[in-house]
Amino acid sequence: MGQNTRYDAVIIGGGHNGLITAAYLARAGKRAVVLERRHLVGGSAVTEEIFPGFKFSALSYVVSLLRPDVIRDLQLARHGLELLPLESTITPLPNGDYLMRGADHDETRRELYRHSxxxxxxxxxxxxxxxxxxxxxxxxxxxxxxxxxxxxxxxxxxxxxxxxxxxxxxxxxxxxxxxxxxxxxxxxxxxxxxxxxxxxxxxxxxxxxxxxxxxxxxxxxxxxxxxxxxxxxxxxxWGFAKGGTGAVSEAIASAARELGAEIRTEASVEQVIVKNGKAVGVALESGEEIHGRVVVTGVDPKLTFLKLVEPQHLPSDFLDAIRRFKIRGSSGKVNLALGELPNLTCLPGKGPHLRGAISISPSLDYMERAYDDAKYGNFSRHPYMDIIIPSMIDPGMAPPGKHVMSIFCQWAPFELNGGWNDEQREAFGDAVVNTISEFAPNLKNAIIHRHVVTPWDMQETYGLTQGNIFHGELSLHQLFFMRPTHPWANYRTPLKNLYQCGSGTHPGGGITGASGRLAALEILKDW
Amino acid sequence: MLRGTPFHERTAPLCEGQNWRRWAGYLSASSYELVNDREYFAIRGASALIDVSPLYKYLIRGTDAERFLNRVLTRDVAKCDVHQVMYGPWCDETGKVIDDGTLQRLGEDSFRLTAAEPNLRWLADNAGGLRVTIEDDTDSTAALALQGPTSREILKSLSDADLDNLKYFRLAFARIRDIPVTITRTGYTGDLGYEIWVEARQAVPLWDALIDGGEPYGITPAGILALDMARVEAGLILIGVDYVPANRALIESRKSSPFELGLGWTVKLEKDHFVGRQALLDEWRGGPTWGFKGLEIDWNSLQKVYSEFGLPPELPQMTWRTSVPVYSGGKQVGYATSGCWSPTLKKYIALAHLQSNSAERGTRVEMEVTVEHQRKKAAARVVELPFFDPERKRS
Structure with missing residues (x-):
């Protein structure tokens, strides 16, 4: 396009980190544009009304690690960020008992004492x-x-x-x-x-x-x-964002816009344009080209370096390292619209325990068996699950009297035996619902709508390579100065003027915003 | 809901303001009456009945029980006779106080240890290789403190114990109107008084018996606020207020050794070995850097500070529990952690941590006093503890 669409920074991906980088760059007076493939910003931190009247934090569902400096610097409270406390964790047990840890020290002590x-x-x-x-x-x-x-x-x-x-x-x-x-x-x-x-x-x-x-x-x-x-x-x-996790992204987007950043949705980047060994912009699927002095990628390292940049622009040892980067998807998400609350056999009725997390993790053996399934290419028949009922914390998430349930489940390997398809997706959803039903028998009848997200869906819908929620596993060999690979852990890349700001960089994992912030600060150092 | 103690069905209807506080995960009455004065004066002038059930209690039994306790406590448990009670702290390896409590020697190989915080894990971890069992008796044993000048008469009228011959820090097994109890001549008030230990299921009948039999002697249920004033007068430390338990302190400087808490007398360095001994020996040789002393705030100075604002001195009617800076020559030399107006002594008193060179008896210091939102300093004098030590406590 013409001269008037040349930006200082073109950011690929409107996830929370991309938005944060844009906001910090805009704050420094740079003209930044965020390009998001989907119709809404947030990436994995989105709230979607998947079923009419029921809002879901479709993927990422709790907030804890969002850096306090990001909240302060971008004045996120003023932009609508509200974090509600998630106070307790209850672990129901097959024998009808439970373990509950809450916000109160005395009560938690007494409960633990009951067990040991x-x-x-x-x-x-x-x-x-x-x-x-x-x-x-x-x-x-x-x-x-x-x-x-x-x-x-x-x-x-x-x-x-x-x-x-x-x-x-x-x-x-x-x-x-x-x-x-x-x-x-x-x-x-x-x-x-x-x-x-x-x-x-x-x-x-x-x-x-x-x-x-x-x-x-x-x-x-x-x-x-x-x-x-x-x-x-x-x-x-740990907290739950009022309005769902998408509200965190919306607050950041609002801050970014106010600071002068431009945010474009339904703008799917197909390729990073390289000229004279430098990244100079991106080409959209629509054919439109958007130029910038720097290009910043908020998507994961594999997607960036193995798909969006043509291989001849990158050193082969770097490409090897990125190919070796472990990004195996291992988890799924099941979102339920419920006509009534789950009734836990171990602690019946509506109580404060439903305002916190419900963890399906009765024993270490249970956890390891769930992994055993995945090691050989199956999803866990009895998965580990971290469940919250957002409508108990924020009534706005569901119609009055109705509820939404967010179920994080592990393990669900991306490389499933036979591959993921509709049948497998539903079978996985059944395993999740059946397992929870062992602890809350009314669940099945309470389900109005079920939304199952497999690692395959995470890749296809949300752009997470192999469905890895952290843009790369949080294993020691992929952290700090090794994230995503040395010596490119300082948000720069071997391709001049191409920077990284996503969760695949340090510190990564969860809605921290740290990658987005640190990337922006590094970009500004090079300006 | 927080738990009530085994006396709750009796204490709950008495609690006029429903002003409960939390003590070790139990509901504990701040005061029963809307004004707590009478409860305090019962301690000093008649008898107060105080529910102290939330104390952690551990039964320690076995042929190595004495050896074990000698390993953990700073006191010399070998010198604790059967039916004797000893007070003292226990420390971590660096000689910093984890908790303090009383040790009752119920028999040759049988003890009850009280604690302010849970200590089961610490005790069990230190029992390695010893023939000893440690049983958490907290919930199954209820406890009442009967404190005040008429307490002996009340117990004499109700029990078969030989109370005239039950000396200070001794115990007796007895019956109070047929209810089997252990009576210890101990307390947290510095007055004549007893603590009565009973099986939890007998708690309510015991309460009823004491209230009934104590009526002619002015028995008065008293809450924690009254107790808190009495214990300051008695110079007795309170965990979490006057010191931070070593295993909960986030930084070193928050920890205190027994010497720094005025408990040097409980540290028996001549004992063979006990947890923290080496560190305490080193500290003893070098001399502790902090002392724990009483402060008497000078009335005239206080009056002067208040008169600047056209006010008479406003005296704390209940114990404050905050950290208040103490100065000497314009420099901070310590901090007071508890203080109150003593109605008995007619003095404003406080418990304070003072750097050793400012901890000598008679040292003139200044304590911060906030008057009308402004920080002022009132003169104070360092005194030995306890402030109040009546003859009747031991006689």
């Missing part, structure tokens, strides 16, 4: 250790990973700060961190607790979004990742 007096006390000690470690580690979420093999002063300084941070830890914490880095979530928790549903439910944090089981080494560290969440200064707090 020792665990009730270990829980506080464990929480304190995690608090310390999360406090020590969480600054890492807000820094650009240094390149450990570079001798540049900036990298050396970054590395020094990084190293000193660890060496400053008291020995007890240092060694705990070493254990977290190397152990499996199950083994690590075994060192602390004896109550199976407690260990199983906590271990789930270690495997979400990875193709690993709770007994796979390295999963312990991811537990810590989930302790780094923070809402209003309270660590480890």
């Amino acid at each position: 007096p020792k665990d009730a006390e270990a829980y506080d000690d464990f929480g304190k250790l995690m608090y310390h470690l999360a406090f020590a580690m969480k600054h890492i979420l807000d820094v650009v990973p240094p390149n450990p093999t570079s001798m540049r002063p900036r990298d050396l300084m970054g590395l020094l700060r990084f190293g000193r941070h660890f060496l400053d830890l008291p020995p007890e914490q240092f060694y705990a961190l070493c254990k977290l880095m190397t152990m499996s979530a199950a083994d690590f928790l075994d060192e602390w607790f004896e109550t199976e549903p407690l260990k199983a439910t906590m271990s789930a944090s270690g495997i979400i979004g990875t193709f690993l089981g709770v007994r796979s080494p390295g999963t312990a560290y991811v537990l810590l990742h989930h302790y780094m969440g923070e809402i209003d200064g309270v660590f480890r707090a």
Whole structure:
């Protein structure tokens, strides 16, 4: 097109990170445009009225890790961000009992005590250790990973700060961190607790979004990742965005627009245009070309570097590394419109427990068996599930008296035996509903509408390669200065003027906004 | 809902303002009457009946029970006679206080330890290799404190125990109107008083018996607010208020050693080994850096500070529990953690952590006082604890 459509920055993908990068760039006076393939912004953080009157956080469904500086810098509260507390987790058990952890310390202690007096006390000690470690580690979420093999002063300084941070830890914490880095979530928790549903439910944090089981080494560290969440200064707090997760994206989009960014939906990018070894813009499926001084990709590394950029523009070793990047989809999502609340056999009736999470994770063996299915290419017949009922927290999500249920389920491998099709999708949905029905027998009859999202759907509808919710697994070998691959963890790429701002970069995973923010700050450094 | 204690069906109707507070996961009355004065004066002038059931209680039994407790506590448990009670703290390996409580020696190999916080895991972790069982007795044993000058007469009239010969910090197994109880001559008020330990299912009949038999002696159910004033007068520390338990402190500087809490007398370094001994020995050799002392706020100075605003001194009618800076020569030398007006002593008193060089008896310091939103300083004098120590407590 003509000169008048030349932007400073063209951002591919209107997920929350892309929007944040655009907002920060616009704030610095740059002319930024966000190009979103779908009809709405948010990427995986969208609220969709899939069934009339029922609103769903279609994929991502809880918020904890959204960086406080992003909230402050973009004034998201003024733009409508409201985070409601998600206070409790109940784990129903096959024997009719349950384990419930809530916001109140005394009540949680009493409940844990019922299962194990020792665990009730270990829980506080464990929480304190995690608090310390999360406090020590969480600054890492807000820094650009240094390149450990570079001798540049900036990298050396970054590395020094990084190293000193660890060496400053008291020995007890240092060694705990070493254990977290190397152990499996199950083994690590075994060192602390004896109550199976407690260990199983906590271990789930270690495997979400990875193709690993709770007994796979390295999963312990991811537990810590989930302790780094923070809402209003309270660590480890999880929240639900009023209006669904899409409301977070809407707030960011509103901030970005106010700052001068342009957001275009139904603008599907087909290719990054490269001229003289530099990214100069993008071509849309429609044939339209949009030019910019820099191009920023908010989509995952595989999609970006293996599809949107022609291979001749990238070094082969880099392409190899991106091909090796692990991005196996492992989870599915089932969204239900309900005529009535689920009635848990273990705790019947409408109670505060339905305002929190319901975790189907009765034991470590249960968790590992669910993974066993996936290892050999099947979805879990009895999956691990993290369930919330958003309409209990925000009544606006469903018509009065009706409810919506959000079910995150793992494992559902992208590479399913025989491949995903409509029949398999429904079979997977049945496995989910049947498993929950074992704990809430009224569920089946309460379902008005069922929306099943498989990893295949996540790829096809939401653009997540292989349906991986984190744009790449959160395994140790893919974190920090290795995300997505060294030495390109500083949001730059081998292609000049092409930057990355998505969840496939550090720190990645969840609605943190950190990638989007850090990418923008790096882009501005190069300006 | 928070739990009520085993006395709840009796205490709930008495709680006129329904002003409950939380104590170790139980409902605990702040005061029963709408004004708590009478409950306080019952402690000092008649008898107050205080529900202390939320205390954590552990039964420790076995042939190694004494060895085990000697390993955990700073006191010398070998010197604790059967039917004796000992007060003391226990520490972590670095000699910082985890909790404090009383130890009742119920028999040669049988003890009951009270604690303010859950300690089952800590105790169990330290029992390795010893023939000892630790049973959490918190819910199955209820406890009442009967505190005040007439408490002995009440118990004499109701029980078969030889109370005239039950010395301070001793215990007796007895019956109160046929209800089997353990009576310890202990308390958290610094007054003549007893604590009565009973099976939870006998709690209500025990309450009824005491209220009935105590009536002629002015027995008065009292809540935590009254107790809190009495314990400040008695110079007794409160966990979570006057110190942070070492296993909950997020930073080192929040932790305290027994020496720093005025509990040096409980630390028996001559004992073979106990948790924290080496650190405490080192601290003892070097001398502790902090002391825990009483402050008496100077009346004239207080009056002067208030008169600037045309006000008479406004005195705290119940114990405050915040951290208040203490200065000497314009520099902060410590902080007070609890304070109240003592109706008995007619003095404004506070408990304070003071750097050792400002902790000598008689040192003149200044305590921050906020008057009309402005921070002022009132002169105060460092005194030894307790503030109030009546003859009757031990006699």
